Amino acid sequence: MPANNLSPSVADALHRRRSVRAFTDAPVDPAVLRSIFAAAQRAPSGGNLQPWQVTLVTGEPWDRVKTAVAARIALGREGYQPEYDIYPKGLTEPWESRRFGVGEALYASLGIPREDKAARLARFMENYRGFGAPVMLFLHCSRIMGPPQWSDMGMWLQSVMLLLVEQGLASCPQECWAMYGQTVRETLGLGADQILFTGLAIGHADDGQAVNQWPVPRVELDEVIDWQGF
Ligand SMILES: Cc1cc2nc3c(=O)[nH]c(=O)nc-3n(C[C@H](O)[C@H](O)[C@H](O)COP(=O)(O)O)c2cc1C
Numbered sequence: 213m214p215a216n217n218l219s220p221s222v223a224d225a226l227h228r229r230r231s232v233r234a235f236t237d238a239p240v241d242p243a244v245l246r247s248i249f250a251a252a253q254r255a256p257s258g259g260n261l262q263p264w265q266v267t268l269v270t271g272e273p274w275d276r277v278k279t280a281v282a283a284r285i286a287l288g289r290e291g292y293q294p295e296y297d298i299y300p301k302g303l304t305e306p307w308e309s310r311r312f313g314v315g316e317a318l319y320a321s322l323g324i325p326r327e328d329k330a331a332r333l334a335r336f337m338e339n340y341r342g343f344g345a346p347v348m349l350f351l352h353c354s355r356i357m358g359p360p361q362w363s364d365m366g367m368w369l370q371s372v373m374l375l376l377v378e379q380g381l382a383s384c385p386q387e388c389w390a391m392y393g394q395t396v397r398e399t400l401g402l403g404a405d406q407i408l409f410t411g412l413a414i415g416h417a418d419d420g421q422a423v424n425q426w427p428v429p430r431v432e433l434d435e436v437i438d439w440q441g442f
């Protein structure tokens with residue numbers, strides 16, 4: 213996809229991208245998606261394995277996934293089918309505070325106080341509607357793949373998210389779908405050899421919504437980079 217004068221720079225796209233949690237119902241042009249995925253094939257991967265495998269849904273198959281997962285959720289704890297531990301068990305500092313902090317900021321943007329557990333849960337469940345996105349991408353790979361290949365999937369995912377920004381589209385990565393991985397797999401006919409990493413909701417941002425406007429914090433560089441020999 214050739215860049216043009218209107219295209220954001222890579223740095224602009226990085227700054228503009230955010231996890232969008234309210235979409236309009238405007239459809240997404242499949243030709244645009246195809247060009248984005250063609251460009252994202254340039255993502256690097258160890259040994260050039262290109263381990264990412266993708267199932268993209270809209271319309272009826274997307275509705276089918278939402279219905280099937282909702283039925284699973286209705287079973288309560290018995291319906292839970294985690295593909296992997298989304299966070300390490302017993303998450304310690306500084307990571308626990310970062311996770312807590314972003315959750316608080318998100319709910320604050322929606323005006324939902326910590327005590328209102330029911331409203332928080334209802335809002336969390338919006339995840340399983342893809343926040344209203346017309347397209348859902350499921351990113352999965354063969355179960356034989358290990359941490360290096362999962363990191364390759366992450367590079368592919370970020371490439372897609374930046375390319376979506378370039379096209380004026382928005383996204384939200386959603387590992388919450390991995391909590392009901394088996395249902396997603398069965399509903400869409402993914403092989404049993406596949407493990408579901410994450411969903412990616414894709415569509416047009418509903419820019420007027422406060423949930424899409426709050427500043428998402430990042431830690432200072434010195435917390436993550438140890439410069440040696442400079
Ligand atoms: C692999 C992955 C999975 C994620 N899963 C979810 C999710 O299930 N639900 C959600 O609301 N946000 C999810 N997020 C979004 C993160 O909360 C978000 O990236 C982080 O707070 C930084 O905010 P930003 O993306 O707006 O910059 C996920 C992000 C990644 C990279």
